[in-house]
Amino acid sequence: MIAGGFLGAEGRSYLQAVVRRPSEKHGVARRANAILLLDDGWSCEDVARALYLDDDTVRGWHAAFASGGTQALRRFGWKGSRSKLSPSQKAELVETLSGRLFASTAAVMAHIEKCHGIVYSKPGTIKLLHRLGFDYRKPKGLPAKADAAAQEAFVAAYEKLLNGLLPDEVVYFSDAVHPEYQSRPAHGWVRRGDRPAVRKGKGRERMNLMGALNLETFDLQLVETLKMSTQTTIDLLARLKRHNPDKRLIHVVLDRAPVHRGEAVRDWLARPGRRIRLHFLPAYAPNLNAVERLWKVMHEHVTHNRYYDNFRTFAEAIMRFFKSTLPKNWKSIRDTVNDNFHIVRREQFRLIG
Numbered sequence: 448m449i450a451g452g453f454l455g456a457e458g459r460s461y462l463q464a465v466v467r468r469p470s471e472k473h474g475v476a477r478r479a480n481a482i483l484l485l486d487d488g489w490s491c492e493d494v495a496r497a498l499y500l501d502d503d504t505v506r507g508w509h510a511a512f513a514s515g516g517t518q519a520l521r522r523f524g525w526k527g528s529r530s531k532l533s534p535s536q537k538a539e540l541v542e543t544l545s546g547r548l549f550a551s552t553a554a555v556m557a558h559i560e561k562c563h564g565i566v567y568s569k570p571g572t573i574k575l576l577h578r579l580g581f582d583y584r585k586p587k588g589l590p591a592k593a594d595a596a597a598q599e600a601f602v603a604a605y606e607k608l609l610n611g612l613l614p615d616e617v618v619y620f621s622d623a624v625h626p627e628y629q630s631r632p633a634h635g636w637v638r639r640g641d642r643p644a645v646r647k648g649k650g651r652e653r654m655n656l657m658g659a660l661n662l663e664t665f666d667l668q669l670v671e672t673l674k675m676s677t678q679t680t681i682d683l684l685a686r687l688k689r690h691n692p693d694k695r696l697i698h699v700v701l702d703r704a705p706v707h708r709g710e711a712v713r714d715w716l717a718r719p720g721r722r723i724r725l726h727f728l729p730a731y732a733p734n735l736n737a738v739e740r741l742w743k744v745m746h747e748h749v750t751h752n753r754y755y756d757n758f759r760t761f762a763e764a765i766m767r768f769f770k771s772t773l774p775k776n777w778k779s780i781r782d783t784v785n786d787n788f789h790i791v792r793r794e795q796f797r798l799i800g
Contacts, residue, residue: 451488597729621659633751665777677709
């Protein structure tokens with residue numbers, strides 16, 4: 448904490464003149480302004496927020512002023528400092544970071560100090576990592592048994608199905624979703640120094656929905672249930688049959704969950720006049736189910752950074768998205784929810800853990 452009142456009358460008058468002088472360089476005036484605010488008793492965080500800076504920059508300006516006086520505010524060392532790590536030390540750091548995922552900047556700082564005896568600040572470490580070609584992001588979740596060949600075969604069969612689809616046929620993608628009564632904190636642009644928070648819901652209540660989506664018309668059919676079962680699948684298929692009386696054949700793409708393949712489902716499909724054909728996805732291939740993308744968009748609209756006072760209002764918001772938001776905005780949502788599938792290939796990733 449920097450205590451205010453460190454400027455004498457003469458020094459304060461000089462800095463005020465710098466701030467007010469129209470011909471003064473903008474960067475010098477900003478530094479003088481920061482020093483004056485600190486002298487007024489403002490914290491580094493408050494000054495940074497007011498001037499759209501980071502607090503480390505403000506502290507640096509104060510340290511320069513404390514050691515070099517007003518002239519230090521006019522020095523801009525844009526040449527950059529010499530790297531603390533030697534080329535061989537950088538190579539070691541790159542090799543270590545490439546083989547192991549460090550969860551925080553502090554962990555990288557500790558590694559550098561332990562292995563090379565060199566202390567970096569957090570901003571300095573971040574700049575070093577960027578220069579070495581590293582970004583801070585989380586790994587992609589990869590299905591443990593993803594089979595690229597099986598995915599390719601499914602995509603080829605799906606394209607063949609679409610190319611031969613007759614006017615009296617239709618295709619739906621189906622899956623279950625279980626929105627839980629919990630807020631989901633999500634990334635967003637936040638002003639430096641601000642600390643936003645979203646309240647969490649109470650309890651573990653959740654909805655159980657099974658849906659089927661037509662990518663051509665964005666027709667969505669939903670069934671809500673207390674517990675997923677083969678009867679839920681039958682209820683959804685029967686709903687599709689009733690909703691498409693003019694279709695000779697209804698194709699439904701879905702995963703291999705037991706509730707989709709149970710004996711009761713097979714018996715129901717075997718009866719005359721069902722008009723439904725199931726197409727099962729390869730194992731561990733949610734990336735090929737277009738309705739999964741709709742669930743993601745639903746969470747972005749309803750649960751990300753949003754709190755609901757009770758489960759009832761939460762459930763109403765979920766259903767309002769499907770019944771109102773989706774039909775009104777499907778032309779823009781379809782840019783995300785589509786059948787532009789990507790094959791997951793294990794060789795494209797560096798596996799960790």
